[in-house]
Amino acid sequence: MSEIDRATVAKIARLARLKIDEDALEPMAGELTKILDWVEQLSEVDTDNIAPMSSPVDAKLRWRDDAVTDGNVRDKVLKNAPHDEYGFFAVPKVIE
Template structure:
């Protein structure tokens, strides 16, 4: 695929980017270089390669899902400046 001056102008218009006329030819060359590089990547044989999200192979360490710190409501509320009916009490904001 080759990008010419008219294509660069159209891409710039669609992206709402203003490009001066003297920058259209160099931009076309840069876009052609990028497309050539992407075309080289498609030539690489990736059969049998598993998709990955990181170059480092790691896994998450799981822990047992156990409640270890429950039933501490009174201890938590002892730190509150004001508590009512087992909940934090806050000043009224809306009148």
Template sequence: MSNIDKATVAKIARLARIKIEDQKLAPLAGELNQILNWVEQLDEVNTDNVAPMASVVDAKLRWRSDEITDGDKQESVLKNAPKAEYGFFAVPKVIE
């Protein structure tokens, strides 16, 4: 059984660069302990004969024909650009 205290929550918050007020440390410690207890319960479930799956829904991927198409959509794509030059997106210089 995991037991996270206020000091551990404060350390995690500092490492993650998240500012947490002192009065919120105890409730967060309780929530984290509940989450870890739930994960420990899941760890007790026997999954030896369960096949790995990518989704809980038994779905098959739909195949599409692999055809080469000429996009020819440069003008319509560049309409989305804030600024375009010479047929390309224009961006400000980042490195000086």
């Protein structure tokens, strides 16, 4: 991988709207070069026969029955409303 120079770091900082001091450009160039070298090293790993996964732990979710556990509480809920009409919350009209 080629080295990232100060001008490239300054351009990246300008595009990202970041303010980086002139004396910090050289160390940042070295850090970015190391990061890109590491990413290049990762691309060398053979992952052809590896199944994709979302977690390293093979955990299964516990399922529950899809059943209504509470209901028929409309009147209790509507007690919280300042106004109700026809069994629903009533709100003031905001669009003419």
